[in-house]
Amino acid sequence: MKILLINPTGHKIGMDHFLSAPPLGLMTLAATVPEHEVKILDLRNYNFSQDYVEKQIKKYDIIGVSCSTSMINETLKLCKIAKENDVKTVVGGYHVSLVPETALYPEIDVTVRGEGEVTFPKLVDALEYGKDLKKVKGLYFSSGITNGNQLIRTEDRPIIDINTSPFPRRDLVRFYDYHYFWASIDAIESSRGCPFNCHFCCEAGHWGRGWRPKTPERVIEEFHHMDKNKRWFIFNDSESTLDMKRMQKIAELSIEYGYHKKWKSCQGRVTDVVHNPRILDKMADAGWRMMFIGIESIHQKSIDTIGKGIKIKDIKNAVKMLHDRGITIFGSIIIGNLGETADDVRATIRFAQDLDIDIMQFTPLTPYPSTRLYQQAVENNWIVDRNFENWNLVRPIMRSDMLTADEIFELVKWAYRDFYFRFREKHINSFFIRAIRRFIPNLKFWWFWKMAPKFVINGLKNSKPFIADLTSKEYAARFKAKKQKKVKKMMERADKKRDIKINGLTEKLEKKVKEKSAAVPIVKLN
CATH class of the missing domain: 3.40.50.280 (Cobalamin-binding domain)
Incomplete structure (x- = not known):
């Protein structure tokens, strides 16, 4: 057929x-x-x-x-x-x-x-x-x-051992241009499913409960079938790092077979990162250049409610450990977690900024069918848009117990604005210092610089409400006023420093004049 x-x-x-x-x-x-x-x-x-x-x-x-x-x-x-x-x-x-x-x-x-x-x-x-x-x-x-x-x-089919799955037919998509931040990619599924029970996640509803990894040998065998002309090898898993010993073996085999020259990206958990520094070293040596981590919130109560199973302190430590090894961080935060107010959301965004996370995505809380969150949303009549076409992680389709859908949407827009347009001196300096320390020496992150200006513009390309709001006259006026206020403060500080410097020099000159005057003998003329 x-x-x-x-x-x-x-x-x-x-x-x-x-x-x-x-x-x-x-x-x-x-x-x-x-x-x-x-x-x-x-x-x-x-x-x-x-x-x-x-x-x-x-x-x-x-x-x-x-x-x-x-x-x-x-x-x-x-x-x-x-x-x-x-x-x-x-x-x-x-x-x-x-x-x-x-x-x-x-x-x-x-x-x-x-x-x-x-x-x-x-x-x-x-x-x-x-x-x-x-x-x-x-x-x-x-x-x-x-x-x-x-x-x-019909009767349920037992889940399979994914090590027995046939290799994907890559020959059928050779003419498509797949990319990751404008660098060519190929992708691999190294594991399937997730053992955790986050209330917003539908992994278990589709794949069944549990996590099924491919062996390191099978992963490398699949590398052999991947397109060697591609720059990135992307791990298309929900959770790649649950077995860090497996990741260590994959990294070792990658180096052995020369695949350390390929940049790699995967999704990981902060707990796996912080407890395995040596394995993380090996992953960095094997070509890992980016890791996606789900932060979701800075508030431990929200993390526990979600069922994420991580600690806030682990997020901080994981970010530092990844940055120290030259691994860029792609973070994710949920806007509108149950129990969170607008101030709670803003605190989470500031947290991400202060940690200097490289790339962030902000998504409204979305109750996908079959999840615990969906059941809760239905029971409390929180869903405001039942057109599945709009369940795209941009427009909120539900309210929370603390925020309306419109308030959540405003916070999503604010989060993108504040994270990507809020150029505080501290963040600019830390960004360039990190760039010099991590990106420039080995020139492996040229794509990051190419990506930066397009990220904000193209990233919201099809989200007209975002663009309309970000480019509105009202926002421009607010942005201009804010900038003028900052410039005024900077000028005032500069003037103050200049005055202090001038006053200091004046005092020094006056002191020197007095000293020289005292040293010169006074001749009295009759």
């Missing part, structure tokens, strides 16, 4: 402008059906015309779409085109695992819940030969309108 796997466009917002990653999930699914003709259409990272997309869909027997929550409307549009041309529609991804009722849409034939390495080839076989879908584990589908449009859930 001819199979077209589609990565929908979605809405590019915030960090999406700086990270363009290959669709590893679709690439892996493609590898599970080698006997079939497969193509990947990556709409998220390439601007194909609508006419081209429709023509492509018509050529295939099955389309498979990867769907996150904010992409559901676009997914349905793609599936509608397929159904109108007698093409079977299969949908997978986080959203269909979290919202089973998605399978009841008439545009969708069947959804795959959870991981699809085993389910997908069996589903394709069933669709090709007209077999009973009820015998394929891990599916949702509708009984049909004539049978009452009931949701049918």
Whole structure:
């Protein structure tokens, strides 16, 4: 059969402008059906015309779409085109695992819940030969309108050992330009899932509870299949550092096989960082140049409520340890945590500034389906926008127990303004000192300088309310007044220093004149 796997466009917002990653999930699914003709259409990272997309869909027997929550409307549009041309529609991804009722849409034939390495080839076989879908584990589908449009859930499929997964079909995406802050990248999944239970996180709802790592040997073997012309190797995991001994072995093997020349980035936990300084040294030697860490809040009560399982002191120590090893920090903070006031949020932003975290993203608290936060939000009637298309981590779609959705949005905008536009002398000095100490000597962070001016501008490109507010006359006036006030204070300080210096010099001159006058003999003239 001819199979077209589609990565929908979605809405590019915030960090999406700086990270363009290959669709590893679709690439892996493609590898599970080698006997079939497969193509990947990556709409998220390439601007194909609508006419081209429709023509492509018509050529295939099955389309498979990867769907996150904010992409559901676009997914349905793609599936509608397929159904109108007698093409079977299969949908997978986080959203269909979290919202089973998605399978009841008439545009969708069947959804795959959870991981699809085993389910997908069996589903394709069933669709090709007209077999009973009820015998394929891990599916949702509708009984049909004539049978009452009931949701049918087949038996759960046991989770797999991801070390047995086939290598992703990288040949199907060779012509796409994937990048990380304008440096070319390839990506790897070195682990799957997360053992923690953060109340906002939907990892467990999709992958199941627990963390499943690939062995260091399997990771290096996958490095062998990755594009050697790419500058970055990105670890596309929710948590890469839970087993730091594994990371040490990966680092050692990276050095042994020459992969230390590739820059690497991963997501880590601050507790793993602070308790393993020697392993962190080895990671830095093996090419680690950036680590994403979820800070979420400075307030321990909020951290405990979230279920994050970290301590504030660990955040401070982790930041220092990473910076000392030349590893740039990409941090994340949630705006609108339960129990937090506007002042609490501002304190968290100041905390991130004082720590000199290099890059920050600020996201409104979002209750994805199946999470504990979602249940709490529904029970308390906190959700104010039920259009899933807007659940994109930019616009708040819920209020909290302390803040309205509008107040949360204002704080998100304020956070970006204050973090990226608040050029205090202290932060400028520390930024350049750190740049000289870490970036300049080995010239490995040229991209950071290239990224800096674009980060603020492009990062909010599709978020018109941000741009409108940041460029408004009112904000410009406030910004100008603030700058004028700062300049006035700086001039006053300069004048004061000058006056002190002049007065000091005057006193010294007067003293010297008196001393010289006293030393000169006085001759009396008759």
